[in-house]
Amino acid sequence: MSSYSTVVVGTDGSDTSFRAVDRAAELARDAGATLVIACAYLPEKVDTAAQDALGDDAYQVVGSAPADDTVSRAKDRAAARGATAVETVSVQGKPAASLRSVVEDRSADLLVVGNVGLNTLAGRILGSVPLEVARHSGVDVLIVHTS
Numbered sequence: 001m002s003s004y005s006t007v008v009v010g011t012d013g014s015d016t017s018f019r020a021v022d023r024a025a026e027l028a029r030d031a032g033a034t035l036v037i038a039c040a041y042l043p044e045k046v047d048t049a050a051q052d053a054l055g056d057d058a059y060q061v062v063g064s065a066p067a068d069d070t071v072s073r074a075k076d077r078a079a080a081r082g083a084t085a086v087e088t089v090s091v092q093g094k095p096a097a098s099l100r101s102v103v104e105d106r107s108a109d110l111l112v113v114g115n116v117g118l119n120t121l122a123g124r125i126l127g128s129v130p131l132e133v134a135r136h137s138g139v140d141v142l143i144v145h146t147s
Contacts, residue, residue: 003031004140006108010038010099010129013070016146018077020114023144025078025086027112034085036106037074040098041067041090067091096132109139114146 009024011017021037028035071088078086087106091098103111113130134141 004028004033004110005031006034006036006106007031007110007112008036008038008099008103008106008108009074009112010040010095010114010133011070011074012039012095013066013073014116016114016116018074019146020112020144021074021077022081023142024112025081025083027110027142028078028086029082029084033110034087034106035078035083036087036089036102036108037071037078038089038091038099038102039067039070039074040093040095043092095129096136099129099133100137103137103139110142111137111139112142112144115143116147 004027007024007028009021011021024037025035027033067090071090075086075088089102091102093101099111099113102108111133113133115130130141130143134143
């Protein structure tokens, strides 16, 4: 099996998602791979009823400016972990679909996400990003234990 050449990692700016970025950066460093850090965001005008009902479990990035800040901070973390070829992208849309789109657009061969949401009420009601990408991605998926 050959090593990975392009690794995509998703982050929403939460501490747990930054742990997934750290792991992806280490993998990219060790494989000599390009690391693509992606952050999905919602348009600034969004129905917040579900977010209000779920409280902290409904963490989302709203608007492109916070997403751009998130990937910039993640890029700094990745560089501190030794990743040398790091790209960032902010994508409007739902997280799982956005990550799959980035994987396809960048011809990535590994997708890294954190495990938050796999066993939560929000994950069961709204769907879990790790579960959805693991089921529907056409590449290897690494779910990092971040909680």
